[in-house]
Amino acid sequence: MTALSAYIHVPFCAVRCGYCDFNTYTNAELGGGGSQAEYADNAMAEMDLTLAADRAAGYEYVEISTVFFGGGTPTLLPADDLVRMLDHLRSLVPLAPGAEVTTEANPDSVTRASLSRLADGGITRVSIGMQSAVPSVLATLDRTHDPERVPQVVQWAKEAGLQVSLDLIYGTPGETLADVETSVRAALACEVDHLSAYSLIIEGNTAMARQLRRGELEAPDPDDMADKYELVDDLAAAAGLSWYEVSNWARTPEHRSRHNLAYWRGGDWWGIGPGAHRHRDGLRAWNVKHPSRYARMLATGELPVADSEQVAAEDRLVERIMLELRIADGLSVDVVPAERRDMLAIHRDRGHLDPEALTAGRAVLTREGRLLADAVIRDLVP
Amino acid sequence: MPVTPRIAADEALDIQPASTPQERLRNFCIIAHIDHGKSTLADRMLQITGIVEERAMRAQYLDRMDIERERGITVKSQAVRMPWQVDGVDYALNMIDTPGHVDFTYEVSRSLAACEGAILLVDAAQGIEAQTLANLYLAMEHDLTIIPVLNKIDLPGAEPEKYAAEIGQLVGVDPEEVLRVSGKTGVGVPELLDHVVRTLPAPEGQVEAPCRAMIFDSVYDTYRGVVTYVRVVDGFLRSRDRIDMMSTGAHHELLEIGVSSPEPHPTQGIGPGEVGYLITGVKDVRQSKVGDTITTSVRGAEEPLAGYADPKPMVYSGLFPIDGSDYPILRDALDKLKLNDAALVYEPETSTALGFGFRVGFLGLLHLEIVRERLEREFDLDLISTAPSVVYDVVMEDGTEVEVLNPSDFPEGKVHSIAEPVARATILVPSEFIGAVMELCQSKRGNLGGMDYLSEDRVELRYTLPLAEIVFDFFDQLKSKTRGYASLDYDVSGSQTADLVKVDILLQGEPVDAFSAIVHRDKAYSYGVDMSGKLKNLIPRQQFEVPIQAAIGSRIIARENIRAMRKDVLSKCYGGDISRKRKLLEKQKEGKKRMKNIGSVEVPQEAFIAALSSDAAEPSKDEKKKK
Ligand SMILES: Nc1nc2c(ncn2[C@@H]2O[C@H](COP(=O)(O)OP(=O)(O)OP(=O)(O)O)[C@@H](O)[C@H]2O)c(=O)[nH]1
Ligand SMILES: C[S@@+](CC[C@H](N)C(=O)[O-])C[C@H]1O[C@@H](n2cnc3c(N)ncnc32)[C@H](O)[C@@H]1O
């Protein structure tokens, strides 16, 4: 059968950042078996159930090609817990040779020792939430780490033999173009091979959205966001990193995040942990969000699934266009429904699609097009 | 105010419908300026004549529509039969409560045609207002006997002496002859009814002649079908008769005949001089048309009664369902409302900006608003209306004439002249505001026709003004310049040529039909600047730059630019939550579907709606209550 990926969601953070709406909890002590300390055991129990469910449905995976610990802040758990989970996972389905095993990390939540323990335990890559190098921006984002710590942590990670990626957020209220330049240069100075830069999205149910409504913060301006994106792209390119997805840059194709590419290319993956999403051959399912409820369901031997959907053929096509158009390899024009294909030339003429690639049969976004990716996608889906 | 009725309707056997001699009948309506208390006075009459019980009573009992109750105004006339005894003799009174707002003058004039007399009611704290005059003149045209009455004498601010003099002078009676009542407390109401009986002429129909009954209202009722209100002039209508509509010759069976007291009371028939209702089982009020004469199939009349002219719409506006798939519902809804509203006219209209809808003619802005609100409420529709426009007569160089109900239908080619309707306006105002009113009318292209002092400190100003100027924000401005003291009445009288131009609003060179307007040349520029500025702020940025222009023909008079959108991408790490991403996309696509395409520009309908709903299309609160 096809390759499998695994996403393991660790829903704990030291503090909740004002902009963040991820499924994460700042209280380590959650009732009903959902506490941080019990987390690894719960996750491992879920892995067992997932394997059984797959088998029952006739799916058998030969190996796991990528693993991703995301959050929340996975590194808030003891490194041994992460390693234990990884070991258990590979005991169920073996890891492929050269498998990519990533963990997200906050700069504050790792030490030289923990990083080397992770590397020893089989983690190969760490994605560090740097967000910005400018203290005032970090403060607006409620980030607690000292910007000085990022190069330090990157250095430790490299010494431990880990691949490193840095996450940036641009477009924070009050952030100037110069601030973005400072942050990107600081990230690139760490000589990482992978960079993610996300534009700040202020989701409705966050503390930052409330600040915005109260008028304490100014709403991000889309033109300013576009300027910042272009700046990130210019600086990354100058440093030898090229885009391979709208928000991701890598030094070489080997440095791309294979785990994320698996999402974007419609691979199958397990989603372990509260609120995690999984995908198996058009079946998307997601877990209950609260760790306590998650633990209670597992305790009764039940998969902690909240709901699922069998994605209909047309929606699978929509997903495919939506995901593949955002990556640098682009989308085969054959995938675009016939009645939408005339939009390809229109977007080429508007400067959104690369003319050469299009001639060669692929829809690939130009930089202008990347900034308007959602608009292009809307025009191409059935 | 508990009172014992002098007589109970069912005990008064000598005034049963179809057997009441005409000299025991009195038909009258209550007319007044808006809010002077007609419906409240009617309440007291219902009460003291005993036809509405104490516990069933509620304020403005006859205002039955939700919209009437919410706004506290009467929209439909209501006729009620009430018993009354004077000097030991029983009488049957037929009272019609009428609306006061200028838009519903037509409703008043139909009611007048069913009566021999009218109570002219004047608020004792306000005095004569513009619609007092208008309705009085109307009643006099119908040769009705007028009973002038001061109402609200219980108010601390009432000045009965002053206003009795004012009315006396107007109607031509001694101030002492002006009755004084309070619709609120009931003071003076029994005396008023006595006075009605004593002074109003009884109807004088021909008892032996073939039946002729005038349809003065025709109402569609979900439960009962079409209910037709008639005033029998000659002869009798009996429950077993077959009847003919004289205009069409159509025969109908009478399923029910009766009187309203104020609930329907079926009877054996109705006789000469009486007012009642009948139900024939027709499904469409157009088959039972207001102004038509009903006669009996057997021994029918030869000559119909003089009917009424159909009311002429004064302003037109496009009504469009916000959800295009509601178009058939809107069509059916208009058909249904039309059943109760002879003044409503409409024809299909297609707009690039707004889709399929109807061009609808209205008697005025309140009428527009009420129709729109009823459509939305009673038929669960979401509607948008385009800026109201009057009817223009365009003469082309080659001599062809075109009637333009919709600015976007303005003819192409060389225009020789454009004529617009003008209105005769009557403005009543305290004399201190004469200057302000004149200044305002001047700026609205008005011509002073005359001025009279009603009393030392109150003046009647008569102007001719372009109707288009009146239907926009004239009334609001008049109110605000006179601290609310002015009252306004107008009616259309003829037309005039004027220096009018059609201004188009172009999006990327494509005209947006819903925003074309015919305006005076002096106002074209400000219309163009306002509208293009408004749209600039409402239309979301596109993938390319979009110019918005205002143009007279090919001449651009104003321009704005919507800069191209640069960012439309969600770049956040959603991880494996692909479902959420797809749902977001679906939502965006839904939004896109609801977009209207003007050329290649996608405009959310909300933008058009927002641009249309401000000032011009949405009469302000004040407009709803003309005083
Ligand atoms: N104090 C006092 N208030 C009154 C009297 N009659 C009516 N009102 C008040 O005046 C307002 C208007 O009364 P309506 O009876 O609705 O007036 P109307 O003339 O029927 O109004 P339209 O039908 O809209 O023209 C209401 O608030 C009544 O309560 C009265 O005799 N005394
Ligand atoms: C799953 S999050 C958590 C990683 C880790 N806890 C951290 O904050 O460093 C991964 C990344 O998503 C990005 N992110 C989180 N919330 C975001 C938001 N509201 N808008 C844009 N990017 C966001 C941040 O760059 C963050 O590093």
Ligand code: SF4
């Ligand atoms: S640390 Fe990361 S996951 Fe936790 S709240 Fe902040 S952004 Fe969200």
Ligand SMILES: [Mg+2]
């Ligand atoms: Mg009323």
